[in-house]
């Protein structure tokens with residue numbers, strides 16, 4: 511193998527590792543965003559449950575005030591019972607009292623139903639509160655983990671890049687520039703192995719003289735995908 515191509519292959523191996531590490535690193539902010547969104551979702555559900563609870567409490571209060579005023583009404587009628595002069599007035603008042611009492615028993619039932627609902631929603635609030643705490647806890651734990659991972663990836667990349675620089679010193683500058691240009695456009699893979707007359711980068715059949723040229727140590731570029739071609743020594 512052309513010694514320049516051999517060196518370039520060493521760089522390529524490092525570059526592909528660097529490329530993969532950078533991709534992995536780029537995913538980390540997405541994970542953090544996802545975890546943040548979980549917190550926001552849990553918080554908005556908690557807010558909603560709290561709002562429901564508040565509305566139910568207001569309704570309960572309103573009905574209790576109404577019940578109290580109706581009970582006062584009954585008391586007022588009952589005092590009047592002692593003051594009426596005729597049977598007709600008496601029975602009409604009694605009728606009035608019965609009506610208010612019937613209203614009240616409906617009100618009382620509604621209040622009991624509301625109390626049940628309030629209990630239910632109060633436990634939902636508690637649940638949602640726990641969900642917020644859990645989401646925050648998970649975020650904090652995972653964030654630490656992710657920050658650590660990211661730091662490790664960065665250190666690994668730095669090491670590989672230093673290594674790469676060292677090897678690149680022995681490569682012809684023009685060839686290396688060409689290689690880097692291709693690398694940028696080819697997802698971390700600027701070189702392609704020729705296998706059975708086919709380019710390992712784009713799988714096109716190469717003209718027959720390509721293999722001969724490579725054997726003679728020439729630098730050959732795939733006419734289809736522009737990668738630098740190489741062959742394993744047999």
Ligand SMILES: [Zn+2]
Nearest residue numbers: 709712732735
């Ligand atoms: Zn190709």
